[in-house]
Amino acid sequence: MARPLTVAIVGAGMGGLATAAALRRVGIDVTVYEQAAQFARLGAGIQIGCNAMKVLRGLGLESRLRGQSFYPRSWNNRDWRTGEVKFDMIFGETAEQKFGAPYLLAHRGDLHAALASAVPDECIKLNHRLVGLDETGCGVRLSFANGAVAVADAVVGADGVHSVVRDLLFGVSPVNFTGRIAYRTTYPATLLGGERIDDCTKWWGEDRHIVIYYVKPDRSEIYFVTSQPEPDFRIESWSAKGDVRELRTAFAGFDRQVETVLAACPDVHKWAIVDRDSLEHWVDRNVTLLGDACHPMTPYMAQGAAMAIEDAAVLSRCLDGVGRDELANAFRRFEASRKDRTVRVQQTSRANTWLKERTDTDWVYAYDAWNVPLAA
Numbered sequence: 001m002a003r004p005l006t007v008a009i010v011g012a013g014m015g016g017l018a019t020a021a022a023l024r025r026v027g028i029d030v031t032v033y034e035q036a037a038q039f040a041r042l043g044a045g046i047q048i049g050c051n052a053m054k055v056l057r058g059l060g061l062e063s064r065l066r067g068q069s070f071y072p073r074s075w076n077n078r079d080w081r082t083g084e085v086k087f088d089m090i091f092g093e094t095a096e097q098k099f100g101a102p103y104l105l106a107h108r109g110d111l112h113a114a115l116a117s118a119v120p121d122e123c124i125k126l127n128h129r130l131v132g133l134d135e136t137g138c139g140v141r142l143s144f145a146n147g148a149v150a151v152a153d154a155v156v157g158a159d160g161v162h163s164v165v166r167d168l169l170f171g172v173s174p175v176n177f178t179g180r181i182a183y184r185t186t187y188p189a190t191l192l193g194g195e196r197i198d199d200c201t202k203w204w205g206e207d208r209h210i211v212i213y214y215v216k217p218d219r220s221e222i223y224f225v226t227s228q229p230e231p232d233f234r235i236e237s238w239s240a241k242g243d244v245r246e247l248r249t250a251f252a253g254f255d256r257q258v259e260t261v262l263a264a265c266p267d268v269h270k271w272a273i274v275d276r277d278s279l280e281h282w283v284d285r286n287v288t289l290l291g292d293a294c295h296p297m298t299p300y301m302a303q304g305a306a307m308a309i310e311d312a313a314v315l316s317r318c319l320d321g322v323g324r325d326e327l328a329n330a331f332r333r334f335e336a337s338r339k340d341r342t343v344r345v346q347q348t349s350r351a352n353t354w355l356k357e358r359t360d361t362d363w364v365y366a367y368d369a370w371n372v373p374l375a376a
Ligand SMILES: Cc1cc2nc3c(=O)[nH]c(=O)nc-3n(C[C@H](O)[C@H](O)[C@H](O)COP(=O)(O)OP(=O)(O)OC[C@H]3O[C@@H](n4cnc5c(N)ncnc54)[C@H](O)[C@@H]3O)c2cc1C
Pocket: 010, 011, 012, 013, 014, 015, 016, 033, 034, 035, 036, 045, 046, 047, 048, 049, 128, 129, 130, 131, 158, 159, 160, 161, 162, 163, 164, 182, 184, 225, 271, 290, 291, 292, 293, 299, 302, 303, 304, 305, 306, 307, 308
């Protein structure tokens, strides 16, 4: 019997792990190389759109995620001061029936751990920071900062917005700093002192907003993420802390629910919001990019990880049953199948108008990465 294809995946984030799980389903031998020495449970929430949930269902993770995540009645959009409802995007059972999967609000660490559980430990190599790639006659050679070397038939660069794989393939290009920052944190809902808040609301201000939601099924933990101007702050790091007092001042005058959540917040992280224009190419022969490495976006549609997870399913379909000499074509087919959609989501997200008023959401949430037609 012919030996299975070997694919090296660089990066064990949402996209890399989803890709590893999806490629294993079609019999591909995967190894994931991650620069971090261990997985950390980061204090953040993540919205898992119905479109991403369809992929996660196919990876066998639906019941685990339903058990750990919050099932909101809607994503409400309200005026910062008057509380007037601008557009209440109903989720719950109605949307689940319409779009074919639930909309869930999760702790980011729970989603990451669920994806990691779908990939055997022996397939993940921590402490491996990629520094070099060479296409050779017998595969692609990867070199790592720790001195290790590996060879695989193909490579997937799922190494995030500052992708080294992208830099090696297409040259270094800086990210676009949007001039805005996000404060975010999760904390126990008991700190709210019994005050009840909406399931999930984006409070729209004039030049800033805050999104607040629960991330546990029993409403025991809440999360918020903001966006506001601060052109000189350029740190994107999970360890960069913000000043809670400055945050409260920045949202003074917002609705009482916002005031309550910020008053109870013990500490907060601060993060510069970046994106990129769409890339001309994602693929060079037997190497492709995936997720934030090729289509990073602002977080305003809550779709960045969802796009990476969709990529994983579509890539697995493109690689299903192909031979070694067909890999480059399969990667080109993957790019052609995914480009228009991800560019549209990047651009819509950048505009920050999603759900601000009645919005057609079908094109985002009804998409089914397991069944959508592939490019020729
Ligand atoms: C404030 C905020 C809120 C968000 N909210 C949502 C949301 O609600 N819903 C949603 O769908 N998306 C959301 N997103 C977007 C989402 O976080 C990203 O789109 C998603 O994490 C991208 O996944 P990825 O796997 O492509 O990249 P990443 O998650 O960045 O993973 C990349 C991995 O590659 C590793 N790596 C990097 N370089 C190397 C190297 N040289 N060698 C080896 N490993 C390497 C990194 O350590 C990392 O583990 C949000 C983003 C932000 C900033």
